[in-house]
Amino acid sequence: MLTVEAITSAYGRINVLHEVWLEVKAGEIVALVGSNGAGKTTLLRTLSGVQPARSGRIVFEGEAIERLEPHQRVVRGISQSPEGRQVFGPLSVEDNLRLGAYRRQDAGMRARLDHVFALFPVLAEKRRIAAMSLSGGQQQMLAIGRALMAAPKLLLLDEPSLGLAPLLVDQILAAVRALQAEGITVLLVEQNASAALAIADRGYVLETGRVVMEGSGAALLNDPKVRTAYLGL
Amino acid sequence: MSLLEVRDMGISFGGLRAVDGVSFTVEAGQVFSIIGPNGAGKTTLFNLVTGIYRPSRGKVTLAGADMTGLAPHLLVRRGMARTFQNLQVFFRMSAVENVMVGCHLAERTSFLADLLGLPSVARQNKVTREHALALLGRVGLAHLADASAGALPYGALKRLEIARALAASPKVLLLDEPAAGCNAVETEAIDHLIADIAKAGVGVVLIEHDMKLVMKISDRVLVLAQGRPLAEGPPRVVRENPQVIAAYLGDHGAREADRAHG
Amino acid sequence: MSEFLQLVFSGLTVGAIYALIALGFTLIYNASDVINFAQGDFVMIGGMATVFLMSAGLALPVAAFIAVVASVGVGLLLHRFAIEPARGASPVTLIMITIGASIFIKGVAQIVFDKQFHSLPAFSGDAPIPVGGATLLPQSLWVLGTTLGLVVALYLFLEHTLSGKALLATAANRLAARLVGINVTLILAMAFGLSAAIGALAGVVATPITLTRYDIGTLFALKGFAAAMLGGMGNPVGAVVGGLLIGLLETFGAGYVSSTYKDAVAFLMILFVLFFLPRGLFGGRSVERV
Amino acid sequence: MAATANLSRVLRARLTPLIVLAALMVLVPVLAPSSFHLRVAALVWIFALAALGLTILMGYAGQVSLGHAGFVGIGAYAVAIGPARLGLDPLLCLVLGAVLAGMIAYGVGRPILKLKGYYLAIATLGFGVIVALVLHSEAEITGGPDGMAVSRLSLFGWRVSGALNWYWVTSGALLIGALLALNIAASPTGRALRALHDSEVAAAGAGIDVGAKKLAAFVVAAVYGAVAGGLLAAMNGLITPEAASFSHSIELVAMVIIGGLGSVFGTVVGAAFLVVLPQMLTALQEYEQAVLGLLIMVFMIFLPQGIVPSIRAYILERLP
Amino acid sequence: ADPIKIGSVVSATGPSAFLGDPEAKTLKLYVEELNKKGGLLGRPVELVLYDDGGDANKARTFATRLVEDDKVVAMVGGTSTGATMAMIPVFEEAGIPFVSLAGGIEIIEPVRAFVFKTPHTDKTACQKIFEDMKARGITKIGMISGTDGFGKSMRNQCLKVVGGYNITVLADETYGATDSDMTPQLNKIKNTAGVEAVLNPGFGQGPAIVTRNYAQLGLKLPLYQSHGVASKSFIELAGPAAEGVRLPAPAILVGDKLAAEDPQKAVVAGYKASYEKATGQSVSTFGGYGFDGIQLVTQAIDKAKSAEPKKIRDALEATKSYVGVTGVYSFSPTDHLGLGTDSFRMLEIRGGDWTLDAATR
């Protein structure tokens, strides 16, 4: 579904991604792990188009999209829940979610909204409240919910469990699984690597802007290097 | 007399009792953790204790002195420093400058001396910078000292805030989710750091959702839910409280918590 | 009593003009956090273009329509060639660009038009309407009506359409706006175009009262900005209330305090209000989260 | 290699702007000795001095003021009114004007500096408008809209007159002003100001008294403005309320932004841009304004951080 | 041959643009015509013209530039009194004659060696108006003046001389130069018992708005405007409300209505024809000030047979009975204006046009 071919990306003159190769097949959950500053966020930003690629190709469903504007990529079915939540602070929770469906104003929107509210009941409770007065974890839920509202084919999640209570981490991971069952493909960046790899079909390990390892979720979980470097075991 | 005493804190936002009658005490050298579901009021409690919000009721005393309602910068003077859940970094400054700002209270220059550029200012700058570099080293960011804070990855920024808070040489340090955005290995480093800080006699108040971290290093844990205390006690006791498991930990959290004590 | 009423009429008229200009600020601010210093110049373009088109023989409605379209064109050009190329620059830089644009527009206007004052005939004649011992000009009703119409339209647009929300979202968080698929460039262009239209419309209805000249935009921008801030930046209802209030303050200041210091009266009132409501009358009171 | 490393060090050094400025000051009278050129240069120095106040307030501390010309006006009229109406010594009045401006800034700043962003902008704007209005209206004291004459300044017995002498006096004033501004930037105070610019909460969390620091910056800015105003009045021998006008406030802000927000040397460049450029554009006659506006737009589009920081960043990025 | 350089600084843009613009156009036009006729003393004339945008500080800089860089031999300009006052020291010091186009009396009082001016002072205007009021038996008036330099200065002059005419000022209101509504002030005057006429010293759009608001409030008392509105655009802007407004103005506005034997008739007709042909705009008194200024200077150069500043000055001061569009000038060492009240005509607006009041015809 998505192939990333030799993507290079930079802030100013400093290259952060060095020819990253990566593939996500339709219906997969792919986990991306790596330490602080490895370039995980940068990679997701490059995929959603808010960060330009310096070179390389991104092919989504057979179409090269690396030159497309972010909104054009959203139309094609790529949606991202960004790092740092990035909610529309002064807008209400409900407006945030509706804007998530900005490019998908279809009959299914109502249902998706209900779905998000079912997943995160607290959002329903606070639907009229300005997003900036939510707690950190609540904002994280909102960011994930907003990404879901776009009914994406490919969902990019940047540290979805960040700041969430353990109970909710379970729920989020379960939800990701459920999404997979609905046919949504997920590319998941997580610091909680053990949990992420546990639900992932495949995973990649990123180190200073390069893919240094790939394999099935289980294989990586059991890889001794991964275990010491990322799982702390 | 405890180092930090919080009595019956409370505040409401338009009908929502975000924090409702919370009390706790922290001793020097202790790690005191506050956990609870999202929206339980943990961050709000921090904001009340550190003077960012004015409490509608309750009292804060630090080393016996009443601190309630004191402006944040005065609280720092009395020995209270914190980090923020929503990053509050000086993004246009370099990493080391961020920490140097944290040293503000220790700096012995006056406005006039600064204006006139007296030699004492240069000396002070040198001292401050060295101190800041040492602190950056302590949180593992020495190699990024001169990088612009705006260019640091998320996990590094969290540690930068810790270094900045430490720069104020606090008696009480309040950390709001310091390990968010760090993987297991990085979290472990933070874990050692916090233990070190506490060992040096600082009272640490910690908000964190990483149960491995919390259960491992906390002396006591307070669980909040919907603004009210749900349970309080040593980690071992808290993590077995069925109410806490149901409201907060879930299976995963309980597992993680167990793993901490392995 | 009749004196009081007279002051009210006159304050409301002037205030409605300020309100119209403040409304123009609202859109661009909502989309980009930028105060468009060229907003007053859109007002000037509306008035001046109508004057010159009318003197070329066009009927008022036709002339006014073309003037509004022309102003929208200028707004879009401003966005396309000055704001869009500076994409990603800080609001301060963008504001400076609009200041440059304002100087540029005035410079061109003094060549295309001239440096004289001009007026337009009142839309429904000059015969004052006597009300309770005071008099009201029909043109005042035009201004008040336009203000009312525009504020309702703007309010509905921002609060009840997805495009309106997208506009607000763009200013609230540009990155997130792009991530949810909002075409930020288009939204900004729309904001500039609509602001220019509102400005020009204000110019058309106000010129019979205020007269117009190539450089009148500066004054309009100043008063409109003050009105917008008093009401609470970004809130169209606030803009209108702010505008009317400043108009009333000025006229009552002139009528009852001192005509020399009436502007001071208005500004002191603004300072007084901001002292208690640091984000204006309708700017919200919520505590910022950290 | 060594040369580029040196260049990089020079570009980063604290006092480089001062040395370049001093060199420029010596060069101008050599290259352009006519008293017209000297006057234009002196005006650049004076406006740069006034704008330096804004550099500290806006550039360092991030607090917008759209009423800075109000303080310029206060300083200017102190030098005009003191000698004419009270028989005081002009130099003393220059100092008194600065003190007065500082005191007024203190009084006005305390309430309004609680405001943020555009709200602070409108409050300062209001202050400026009120000052201009008073200068305009109290004709018995200020001479009204047509202004009033200002007696000659004498520095410790030396009566300053002639373009060259004024050139040196203003050069000296700017040099001192620039030095102080650079001193602040590199000091704990400067760090505190830049910190509160980025996050007031975090600055307070580091023990910085945000309100007091903002107020200090506001007062210092006012003093810069007043001294510049006093010099302007004394040099011209006449002052009109125009000095305190809103458009002049905008002009000062524009200098700071065009040159580069927060950059001391940039402020001088910005002042030069807005003082010298109109002189160069006079040949364009009625197209002058349009071209000036166009140039401002073009510079801001292509050098969005302002002239000096943008160029500096460009060079530094290309050095190894 | 080397051109003779004449300098000028006017406010061609900014709040006084409607004064400065016709001044600039007139100066350019006249110098052009002069050169077509062969220039002066067999040399071409070059006009060095700068726009101060209404800023006295800029005016001062341009004045220095004219003296230092451009080396002009004479100067005609200074749209506002403020700008003029800022420039005077430069020309005085350099010894270059300066004919100002601004109204303030302080420009020529005390007399300065090198400074002259062409417009009437506001004091003369006040006197002319009060003479007219007195003749019509008006003894109690209300005043509403602009707070710009012109309005303010004229207000002060009027208050100074009003006593001499047994007229009392019962109401004294002001408005800002850029205000768009003067109803509150006029309403106060309306409610002041005993007012028999209203006087509005001011220029720009203000008086037009005053006139409109005046009509809107249904005020029927005589309304006097000043010479500051003496251009056709006032009538256009004020519209029907201008009917009946009286004001003192120079002959230029009513050139075609002057008596055939009036000495100014020919000059005025000539200037009006060429200005209106060249610019497509109707003449105003302001352009006329410029015309008289440059005329005075060029005639002085001609008479002095020299382009030397000192000699030009001397010739200027010796000017006697120069017939200009504003009036007939005779300078002397104690009078650098050389106009009296008789150069003003009392006009009344009737049928949308200026008409000469019979009494002063």
Ligand SMILES: Nc1ncnc2c1ncn2[C@@H]1O[C@H](COP(=O)(O)OP(=O)(O)OP(=O)(O)O)[C@@H](O)[C@H]1O
């Ligand atoms: N705006 C920026 N300007 C310059 N460099 C940047 C910027 N943002 C990130 N970087 C650099 O790019 C590299 C990759 O950062 P990125 O945020 O992609 O890492 P990450 O893997 O997501 O880290 P984390 O786990 O902390 O979120 C880091 O070295 C960082 O310093």
Ligand SMILES: Nc1ncnc2c1ncn2[C@@H]1O[C@H](COP(=O)(O)OP(=O)(O)OP(=O)(O)O)[C@@H](O)[C@H]1O
């Ligand atoms: N300024 C505010 N206005 C309105 N509601 C607020 C405000 N601040 C906090 N709240 C509400 O108070 C509750 C507590 O928020 P708080 O941020 O303290 O939660 P928390 O325990 O820190 O949660 P998390 O773990 O997600 O960070 C939340 O429901 C939040 O929406």
Ligand SMILES: [Mg+2]
């Ligand atoms: Mg990241």
Ligand SMILES: [Mg+2]
């Ligand atoms: Mg929190």
